[in-house]
Amino acid sequence: MKTLFVSYRVTDLDRSLGFYTALGYAELGRVDGGDGNHLVLLKFPGExxxxxELVHRPDGGHVDVGSGFDHLAIQAEALATTLQRLTDAGLEPEPVQYPGGPHGPKTSWLTDPDGYRIELVEWPSGHPDGITEADFS
Structure with a gap:
């Protein structure tokens, strides 16, 4: 088994698509669920x-992101370049942090229009993509 994708329910589909395409996602496809409901599947170029997946149900009411979800983590190859591009696109990433010390990963946080938190991560040179068992040895 493997994880396929994360799915967010969003309040305003156009606003959320604008945010996520500015972040770097590209639209892969849409499913019309009828009654104004839509599913939009996104991916980063190269994935x-x-x-x-963005789920839009106009009659679904307010999106409550505080129901146990914490955040989405996204790997960035060059965090400083990514943050500049996001700022130029009108997004508001937070300052760079070094949660593992000066030789660990660099991170920055971003919040989407519905309040979902996104952690942007740049691994140190030589670190494999993602978190592996080696990170815990």
Missing amino acids: PAASL
Whole structure:
């Protein structure tokens, strides 16, 4: 088994698509669920398949992100460049942090229009993509 994608329910589909395409996602496809409901599948260029789904149900009411979800983590190859691009696109990433000390990963946080938190991570040189068992040895 493997994780296919994360799915977020969003209040305003156009606003959320604007945010996530500014972040770097590309629309892979849409499913019309009828009654104004839509699913939009997104992926980053270079990813082999969808990694994020936006679910829009106009009659679904307010989106409550405080129900146990914490955040989405996204790897950035060059965090400083990514943060500049996001700022230029009108997004508001937080300052760089070094949660593992000066030789660990660099991170920055971003919040989407519905309040979902996104952690942007740049691994130190030589670190493999993602978190592996080696990070805990």
